[in-house]
Amino acid sequence: MTAMKKITYSLSELANHVGGEVQGNGDIVISSVGTLAGAQSHQISFLTNPKYKAQLKETQAGAVILHEKMKADSPVAALVVANPHAAFARIAQLFDTSPQVAVGIADSALVAPSANLGSDVSLGHNVIIEENVVIGDRVTIGANTVVRKGARIGEGSIIYPNVTVYHDVHIGKRVTIHSQTVIGASGFGYANDKGVWLPIPQTGSVIIGDDCQIGASSTIDRGAMEDTVLGNNVIVDNQVQIAHNCIIGDHSCICGATGIAGSCHIGKHVIIGGGVGVNGHITICDNVQITGYTMIVQDITEPGVYSSGQPAQTNREWRKNAVRLQKIGSLFDRVKALEKQV
Numbered sequence: 001m002t003a004m005k006k007i008t009y010s011l012s013e014l015a016n017h018v019g020g021e022v023q024g025n026g027d028i029v030i031s032s033v034g035t036l037a038g039a040q041s042h043q044i045s046f047l048t049n050p051k052y053k054a055q056l057k058e059t060q061a062g063a064v065i066l067h068e069k070m071k072a073d074s075p076v077a078a079l080v081v082a083n084p085h086a087a088f089a090r091i092a093q094l095f096d097t098s099p100q101v102a103v104g105i106a107d108s109a110l111v112a113p114s115a116n117l118g119s120d121v122s123l124g125h126n127v128i129i130e131e132n133v134v135i136g137d138r139v140t141i142g143a144n145t146v147v148r149k150g151a152r153i154g155e156g157s158i159i160y161p162n163v164t165v166y167h168d169v170h171i172g173k174r175v176t177i178h179s180q181t182v183i184g185a186s187g188f189g190y191a192n193d194k195g196v197w198l199p200i201p202q203t204g205s206v207i208i209g210d211d212c213q214i215g216a217s218s219t220i221d222r223g224a225m226e227d228t229v230l231g232n233n234v235i236v237d238n239q240v241q242i243a244h245n246c247i248i249g250d251h252s253c254i255c256g257a258t259g260i261a262g263s264c265h266i267g268k269h270v271i272i273g274g275g276v277g278v279n280g281h282i283t284i285c286d287n288v289q290i291t292g293y294t295m296i297v298q299d300i301t302e303p304g305v306y307s308s309g310q311p312a313q314t315n316r317e318w319r320k321n322a323v324r325l326q327k328i329g330s331l332f333d334r335v336k337a338l339e340k341q342v
Contacts, residue, residue: 007031007095011063014044015079017094018087020065024077028062033092036061044079046088065091101142101158102127124161136173151184154210166222172210172232180217183208187221187228187244187262200224202244209233215240215256224262231268249286275309 009017012026034043036052039061046065047056056064056073063077065084081087102124105111109123115133124143129135133147136155143161147153151165154173159165163177166184177183189200204223208230214220215238222228223245230236231250241259242248249268254260258272261280266272270284273292278284284300293309300306313321 009094011044011077011079014063014091014094018079018081018090020079020081020087022077023071023074023080024063026077028077030062032095033088034061036064044088044091046084048084101140101160106143118155130167142179148184160216166206168205169222170205170207172208172212174210175208175212175214177214178216178218178238181214182219183214184222185219187224189224189244189262204228204245206230209250212236218242221262237274243280255292 008029008031010026011022011028011030014030015022015026029042030044031042034040034045036045036047036055036059039045039059041060041062043061044063044065045059045061047053047070053073057075059076061076063079064074065079065081065087066074067082067084068080071078071080079087102122105121105123106125106127108125109127111117111123111129112131112133114131115129115135117135118137118139120138121135122140123129124141124145126144127141128146130147130149132150134152136153136157138156139153141147141159142163145159145161145163147165148167150168153159153171154175156174157171157176159177160179162179164182165171169184171183184206186202189202190197191200202222202224204225204227206220206222206228209232211233212230213235215236217238218236218240220228220230220242221244226245228242228244228246230248231252233251234248236242236254237256239257240254243260243262245263246260247265249266249270251268252266252270254272255274257274258276260278263281264278265283267284267286267288269287271289273290273294275293276290276296278296282296282299284296285303287303288300289305290296291305291307291309294307
């Protein structure tokens with residue numbers, strides 16, 4: 001059995017890769033990444049949060065990625081960049097040892113004669129590609145994934161095992177979709193006739209832009225009549241629900257367990273924390289950050305940070321405050337009465 005070739009880079013090579021400057025010995029050989037506390041001499045780590053500055057003094061890493069402001073504090077060689085976290089991400093990609101999702105086309109893959117596959121496409125076991133599907137060059141699709149009629153997948157995309165891509169969905173270039181995710185299922189559209197729910201056919205589709213990342217077990221519903229749209233470089237965490245006819249702007253980020261109801265328009269560079277709920281037909285402007293467990297019930301028209309989730313407290317404090325909250329109505333009436341007497 002042939003051993004896997006070890007990937008190594010000098011610190012100077014890594015600096016060239018990310019556009020940084022070397023402080024110290026640029027000939028240090030790096031073969032992987034690690035944390036400040038746990039890294040060894042052949043590894044590189046990074047520091048962005050001052051909370052971990054104490055770990056920098058004790059680190060055994062061969063080198064550390066730092067901002068200019070912190071380079072004087074490094075006891076080891078440093079790679080100095082403007083954005084250490086981004087530089088670390090690019091370097092970590094060089095050392096990524098994740099196995100390929102699929103290699104070649106498995107004998108058990110089923111491809112409809114009318115499907116159009118680009119060059120260097122890989123299909124895992126039991127993949128089903130239905131009629132009139134178009135798959136770009138260098139697309140990789142993992143085992144048991146189903147791509148339904150008329151769907152399109154752009155070049156360089158990677159779809160992990162057990163994903164379902166419904167009919168007529170369009171997926172851009174270099175998109176990654178993780179396992180158990182469903183793209184293009186029917187949106188939650190029903191009419192009520194004397195207590196009986198009547199399903200409304202969802203005849204729109206889903207369009208996903210280039211360079212998006214979709215986490216595991218997430219769902220993006222197709223539009224009712226128009227499309228659900230994700231812009232370019234949108235990242236979606238695990239277990240996120242995006243309902244029909246939502247539009248998500250470029251470079252936005254949606255964290256895990258968030259639910260976005262139908263027909264929401266979310267701007268560019270919006271960050272939505274974990275467990276957030278967004279009511280239907282809400283508009284959120286560009287450059288908004290929403291902290292975890294916030295409930296959005298009205299439009300957000302100004303950039304900034306928004307919160308409504310209540311931080312944890314001791315049970316005793318919570319019970320006390322809950323009782324006080326129940327009395328807030330009578331307290332309000334008393335204050336109004338006193339105002340009239342003044």
